[in-house]
Amino acid sequence: MYDYYLGGKDNFASDREAAEKIIEILPNIRDIARENREFLVRAVTYLSRQGIRQFLDVGAGLPTQRNVHQVAQELAPESRIAYVDNDPIVLSHARALLAENERVIAVDSDMRDPEALLGHKQIRSHLDFSRPVAILLVGVLHFVPDDDEAARVVTAMKDALGPGGHLVISHGSLRPLSDEQERQGHQVFSRTTVPGTKSRSVEQVRAFFDGLELVEPGVVELQDWRPDVPLSLVRSGEAGAVGGLGRAV
Numbered sequence: 001m002y003d004y005y006l007g008g009k010d011n012f013a014s015d016r017e018a019a020e021k022i023i024e025i026l027p028n029i030r031d032i033a034r035e036n037r038e039f040l041v042r043a044v045t046y047l048s049r050q051g052i053r054q055f056l057d058v059g060a061g062l063p064t065q066r067n068v069h070q071v072a073q074e075l076a077p078e079s080r081i082a083y084v085d086n087d088p089i090v091l092s093h094a095r096a097l098l099a100e101n102e103r104v105i106a107v108d109s110d111m112r113d114p115e116a117l118l119g120h121k122q123i124r125s126h127l128d129f130s131r132p133v134a135i136l137l138v139g140v141l142h143f144v145p146d147d148d149e150a151a152r153v154v155t156a157m158k159d160a161l162g163p164g165g166h167l168v169i170s171h172g173s174l175r176p177l178s179d180e181q182e183r184q185g186h187q188v189f190s191r192t193t194v195p196g197t198k199s200r201s202v203e204q205v206r207a208f209f210d211g212l213e214l215v216e217p218g219v220v221e222l223q224d225w226r227p228d229v230p231l232s233l234v235r236s237g238e239a240g241a242v243g244g245l246g247r248a249v
Contacts, residue, residue, distance in 0.1 A: 001018055002033055006033050042225065042226050044072050046215070048079065052133075053072075055079065069098075080127060083098075084108075086110040131164075132164035132166070133162075135168070142198055158212065171243065172197065206219040209246040222241050225244065
C-alpha cells in the first residue's frame with residue numbers, strides 16, 4: 001500500500017484496492033507518504049554526515065523508492081544496512097533487489113518481538129552494536145495500536161543503542177476523524193496482516209525519546225524536520241505525521 005501511495009509498481013491488486021479505500025477516507029494520504037519518505041531521506045542524510053555507518057531499518061518494506069541504503073551508500077559507500085520485515089513476499093523481492101550488494105541484508109523478523117529481532121544472528125553478524133547504530137522506526141509504530149506494547153518495542157530499541165547511536169521515529173498523527181471514517185479505516189486494515197492502527201500526538205511520540213538527546217528541531221510535523229526547502233504538502237486535510245531523531249549519550 002505504501003509503495004502504491006508513492007506511485008511505485010511493486011504492489012498487488014489487493015494492495016491497490018485497499019489503498020484506494022484509505023485514499024477515500026484520507027484524501028491526502030499520498031502526500032503523507034511522500035513526506036514520510038522525504039523525512040527518511042533527510043534523517044539518513046543527517047546521520048551519514050554525523051559519521052553513522054550502520055543502519056537497522058525496522059519494518060522497512062521493499063527497499064525501493066529512494067531508501068536507506070541508496071542514501072547512505074551515496075554518502076559513504078562502506079555503510080552497512082539491515083532491513084527487517086515480517087512479510088515473506090516482501091522479503092523475497094527485497095533479497096532479489098539486494099542480491100549484488102553485500103553490505104545490505106533483508107531479515108525476517110517482527111518488531112513486536114524486539115528481543116528476538118535485536119538478537120537475530122544475521123543482524124548481529126552484519127552490524128556491530130559496540131559501535132554507533134541508527135535504528136529506524138519510520139512509519140511503523142502506528143501499526144502497534146496498544147500503547148504499552150509500542151512503548152515496550154521502543155524501550156528495547158533504545159536499550160540496544162550504545163553511545164552515539166540514534167533512534168529515528170515517524171508516526172501517524174491524525175487530526176480528528178469522524179466515527180464513520182475510523183470505522184471504515186479499521187474495516188480496511190482488518191483484511192490485511194496489520195493488527196490495527198493508532199494515531200498518537202506529538203507529546204506521545206516525544207515520550208518515545210525519553211532518555212535520549214533529541215536532535216533539533218525535536219518532534220515536529222515531518223515537513224518541518226530540517227527541510228531543505230520550505231514544504232507544505234500536508235498543511236490541510238485530515239491526517240498528518242510527526243517525527244524526530246534522538247541520540248544516545
